[in-house]
Amino acid sequence: MKASIVSLTCCAGCVSSLLNAGNAFLEILSQDLEIIYSPTFIDLKEVPDVDLAIVEGGVRTEEDEKIIREVRAKCRILVALGICATHGGITSLGNVSSVRRLLEKEYLMFQSFRLPKIKDLMYPICNFVDVDYYIPGCPPMPLLIVHGLKSILSGKPIIRHQSVVCTECNRKIVASKLDKLYGVYEKEADPNLCLVSQGFVCLGSLTRDGCGAPCPRVGFTCFGCRGPADSLLYRSRDLYSFLIKVISKRTGIAEEKVKKELYSNPFVFHTFIFSKFARFKSRERIV
Numbered sequence: 001m002k003a004s005i006v007s008l009t010c011c012a013g014c015v016s017s018l019l020n021a022g023n024a025f026l027e028i029l030s031q032d033l034e035i036i037y038s039p040t041f042i043d044l045k046e047v048p049d050v051d052l053a054i055v056e057g058g059v060r061t062e063e064d065e066k067i068i069r070e071v072r073a074k075c076r077i078l079v080a081l082g083i084c085a086t087h088g089g090i091t092s093l094g095n096v097s098s099v100r101r102l103l104e105k106e107y108l109m110f111q112s113f114r115l116p117k118i119k120d121l122m123y124p125i126c127n128f129v130d131v132d133y134y135i136p137g138c139p140p141m142p143l144l145i146v147h148g149l150k151s152i153l154s155g156k157p158i159i160r161h162q163s164v165v166c167t168e169c170n171r172k173i174v175a176s177k178l179d180k181l182y183g184v185y186e187k188e189a190d191p192n193l194c195l196v197s198q199g200f201v202c203l204g205s206l207t208r209d210g211c212g213a214p215c216p217r218v219g220f221t222c223f224g225c226r227g228p229a230d231s232l233l234y235r236s237r238d239l240y241s242f243l244i245k246v247i248s249k250r251t252g253i254a255e256e257k258v259k260k261e262l263y264s265n266p267f268v269f270h271t272f273i274f275s276k277f278a279r280f281k282s283r284e285r286i287v
Helices: 011-017 024-032 062-073 083-087 090-096 142-154 239-251 255-261
Strands: 002-009 034-037 051-058 060-061 076-080 118-123 132-133
Touching: 002 011, 002 062, 002 118, 011 051, 011 076, 024 142, 051 062, 051 083, 051 142, 060 062, 060 090, 062 076, 062 118, 076 142, 076 255, 083 090, 083 132, 090 118, 132 142
Parallel strands: 002 034, 002 051, 051 076, 076 132
Antiparallel strands: 060 118
């Protein structure tokens, strides 16, 4: 199967994660997959016709939109790799500001070279083309990518992760009696207890599993880079209210106080889960 790897507006971390799969990725290359286009690895300008296109990054410029439409037209299967491609990603934090505020006039023009026009928001690629499969993450774990690609290449149903990160976390959930929430650097966390039970804003109760909970296992709060779990994809579910109830139940802090503290610093918990694009995905296509 011939494949292309395409990078839009991104940090290239998702392709790096794929390479970090090491021998597991090499096994796919030796048996099933031939990469014939990737600006990261191959000096080829024209996007070729392929069976499988793997796309990292979101659509922030008009050039991004042009590329993704061409890629979709020239592939049979399109896989959105990473949270930027599937949900808009960390770059979509810029969506809270106007383009004028983000960029001064001198950044739009550089000598005689015209940069691609900035779009009003940072978009996931599914806003412009049909996506066959989504592999969210920032970046997705290497073996998660490999297992997803193996299923796609073999024609077998993809192994879907439908629960939440809490199910993969080794910390014990307890009901506490606290009077405030804490930032991750404000106090040392007990290595055995749930981070939310200790007053930290961890999004593991909202976020799709499949990553193995690496962040909370080492004492850092989950910030939702796998996107919402299946149970939270319904439009009728209010993610803010759900999170507030979880935190209140585990900490003993009144819901109104939790709400006030969360809203006072939205950037801590808005990166992925609460993106305006986060929930409008076909559940059956998310790895």
